[in-house]
Amino acid sequence: MASALPASAEVHVKPKGEWDQGGVDVFLEGKGDKLDTSLIGLQIDNTQTKVQSYCVELPTSLKDGHGLKEVAWDKHPNPTTKFKENADKISWILQHTYPLIKAEALGKEVGKDVSEEEAIGATQAAIWHYSDGANLDKGKVKNADVVAVYDYLTGSKNEGVKEQPTPTLTIEPADKTGKTGDLIGPFTVTTTAGEVVLKADLPSGVTLADKDGNTLSSPKEGTLAVKDAGVKAKEFFVKVPEGTPDGKASFSVEANAELTQGRLFVSSNDKLQTQSLIVAFPAKVDLKATGTASWAKGEAPSTPPSTTTEETTPSTTESAPSSTEATPTTTTQPVPAGGSSGETGGLASTGASIFVPLIIGIVLVGGGAGALLVMRRRKSTPQ
Incomplete structure (x- = not known):
């Protein structure tokens, strides 16, 4: 007579703004003003361990010091999110872009001279495309490198990674x-x-x-x-x-x-909504x-x-x-x-x-x- 549930070691993190790495601003269709992007720095509780992540939820704000907990993909708290149906596409992006892949190598893949800031901006826009159904406004984005990386990450090569990362x-x-x-x-x-x-x-x-x-x-x-x-x-x-x-x-x-890339973090407090994040680089x-x-x-x-x-x-x-x-x-x-x-x-x-x-x-x-x-x-x- 066994419990059907496993005992998982819980990981808790907090945003740490000084660990963020900024990307170029982007425009999304129907979203008005430009949006800033960054590779978001997280601190694992009671350690000095740094975790890098991308946002998987618009337009929720992220508060410094507000705790987040690790959950499975199907536990994304936003009822209107497209994350659950497109998590495999986002997982593929994380495995084929910066910071797991160096900006120089990413540039060679798309035939451009891509900087880290351009890679971050294009990657975040590509993730929002799948998590929130948002499209890059190519008429307003005048950066050909960003457009090239975005098109690559959302293009036909992205067949998704069906299996979510195994709990640590x-x-x-x-x-x-x-x-x-x-x-x-x-x-x-x-x-x-x-x-x-x-x-x-x-x-x-x-x-x-x-x-x-x-x-x-x-x-x-x-x-x-x-x-x-x-x-x-x-x-x-x-x-x-x-x-x-x-x-x-x-x-x-x-x-x-x-803690592998693709792990999802959401608000530790179910009554306090905050931006949901996904791990971009192992820690x-x-x-x-x-x-x-x-x-x-x-x-x-x-x-x-x-x-x-x-x-x-x-x-x-x-x-x-x-x-x-x-x-x-x-x-x-x-x-x-x-x-x-x-x-x-x-x-x-x-x-x-x-x-x-x-x-x-x-x-x-x-x-x-x-x-x-x-x-x-x-x-x-x-x-």
């Missing part, structure tokens, strides 16, 4: 229940991080295991299944021996993961997600019927759980090898994967009976 860190499901004697799971950790630590509070006798019930133990070389470039997934189970008192195990996953962020596994004894067997001619009623009494509190364990456990892993070599616009092996380990720590699952990336040899 999730445990799925967030909680699950079972019976003593069961393998409770699977719990799947998915992350863009190069290293993940799983801390678990385990009662005595309860262990982490693979799908076959084998206890995870000493570090061992292996690989993880890759769903997309740089994204890894790992399954584990909570193994509860017969006779274990009713109880619960809680665990948390911590990682320094990549690293410290994250944490939590989950739980709980169990109880199954129904006790009925008393066998008597061999006499009198009928007897089967007993329905259940075994009472022990009142003794479980003692944490401090045993070291092995980790099996997984599937295949991936890492992107740089920020190529194609999104191609380069698979590399990972080192995986799991160790229990004393005092709080915690298990640590560490997945470290080895450097791949260039092909």
